[in-house]
Amino acid sequence: MAKRSIVLLLVFAMLAVVLTGCGQATGGKRVGVTMPTKSLQRWNEDGANVKKALEAKGYKVDLQYADNKQETQNSQIENQITMGCDVLVIASIDGGALGGVLEQAKKKNIPVIAYDRLITNTQNVDYYATFDNYGVGKMQGEFIEQALGLDKGEKGPFLMECFGGDPGDNNAYLFNQGAMDVLQPYIDSGVLVVKSGQTKFPDQIAITNWESKGAQDRMDNLLTAYYADENIDVVLSPNDSLAQGIVASLKSAGYGTASKPFPVLTGQDCDKINVGQIIRGEQSMSIFKDTRILADQVIAMTEAILEGKTVPTNATYNNGVKDVPSYNCEIKFANKDNWKELLVDTGYYQLSDIPGAQ
Numbered sequence: 001m002a003k004r005s006i007v008l009l010l011v012f013a014m015l016a017v018v019l020t021g022c023g024q025a026t027g028g029k030r031v032g033v034t035m036p037t038k039s040l041q042r043w044n045e046d047g048a049n050v051k052k053a054l055e056a057k058g059y060k061v062d063l064q065y066a067d068n069k070q071e072t073q074n075s076q077i078e079n080q081i082t083m084g085c086d087v088l089v090i091a092s093i094d095g096g097a098l099g100g101v102l103e104q105a106k107k108k109n110i111p112v113i114a115y116d117r118l119i120t121n122t123q124n125v126d127y128y129a130t131f132d133n134y135g136v137g138k139m140q141g142e143f144i145e146q147a148l149g150l151d152k153g154e155k156g157p158f159l160m161e162c163f164g165g166d167p168g169d170n171n172a173y174l175f176n177q178g179a180m181d182v183l184q185p186y187i188d189s190g191v192l193v194v195k196s197g198q199t200k201f202p203d204q205i206a207i208t209n210w211e212s213k214g215a216q217d218r219m220d221n222l223l224t225a226y227y228a229d230e231n232i233d234v235v236l237s238p239n240d241s242l243a244q245g246i247v248a249s250l251k252s253a254g255y256g257t258a259s260k261p262f263p264v265l266t267g268q269d270c271d272k273i274n275v276g277q278i279i280r281g282e283q284s285m286s287i288f289k290d291t292r293i294l295a296d297q298v299i300a301m302t303e304a305i306l307e308g309k310t311v312p313t314n315a316t317y318n319n320g321v322k323d324v325p326s327y328n329c330e331i332k333f334a335n336k337d338n339w340k341e342l343l344v345d346t347g348y349y350q351l352s353d354i355p356g357a358q
């Protein structure tokens with residue numbers, strides 16, 4: 001009889017641990033994570049990495065994707081507030097359109113971490129974890145400068161067109177600023193010639209929702225209108241989803257031959273398709289933003305917030321109404337020479353993930 005009671009007691013004790021999440025430092029706290037869309041590779045990885053890393057620490061995670069619609073994301077966040085989330089991690093779509101829902105978070109004292117993209121024009125964002133976004137644009141600009149030998153005094157003139165990201169995404173402004181701070185002097189001196197005259201972000205060069213199709217259509221139009229008789233030498237693309245559309249357009253216009261070589265083309269994210277493009281010589285470079293590092297940083301922030309410790313930060317970003325304490329993760333240059341070392345040797349991808357790499 002005594003033996004049976006001990007067994008029963010043990011069973012109850014184990015059940016209690018499972019049900020309350022006790023035995024874990026986090027006490028089963030819940031984190032609401034919202035991501036913009038499943039349609040681009042990186043956000044799937046971001047969501048999966050953050051969820052996995054939080055769960056490994058014992059947190060419960062509600063992960064939602066919003067099909068690039070801010071209203072959808074706002075109702076997902078509202079649900080997470082109602083469900084009693086203790087922290088909100090938000091990769092926004094239109095960073096300036098979350099004010100209302102974040103008022104509700106504030107009323108319930110739920111801390112908010114902006115993920116990768118800054119949430120603007122509200123007091124109710126506590127921290128921001130991202131990569132060095134201005135640095136991304138600067139790296140792209142400097143790559144073009146070196147690839148064409150502009151820094152060595154090459155005078156060209158080289159024919160260039162510029163693309164920008166989604167106007168609702170604060171990062172898109174920073175990428176553009178970083179690149180143009182390097183390239184604008186060469187445009188001003190006539191070494192780089194933008195035949196369309198379209199250089200202004202967002203008015204002239206933004207691509208809604210960062211869609212490849214939008215970039216492809218714009219590139220088609222530019223090639224038809226301005227490059228019927230001359231080859232284009234350079235395309236500034238802020239990221240890989242745009243670079244995919246640009247390459248599709250260049251291919252259909254006959255680029256990729258000895259008399260019509262692919263132009264110098266930048267990118268960002270090291271999406272699998274784009275690594276394939278780099279291997280085939282269709283895209284010149286990309287920027288590797290290791291989303292595992294960003295996930296770890298967000299977990300470190302979440303833990304520090306919930307344990308009342310100092311939150312790790314190394315930068316601040318002004319969101320229009322306040323300086324948001326932030327953490328900038330490191331970015332890395334990737335091209336045909338180092339993609340394997342950066343992406344495969346570190347276990348970020350399997351070789352078999354990359355089209356054309358086998």
Ligand code: BGC
Pocket residue numbers: 040042116117165169171172210239240241268269289
């Ligand atoms: C991210 C980029 C990404 C783009 C499109 C930006 O906010 O920082 O890495 O390529 O959104 O999803």
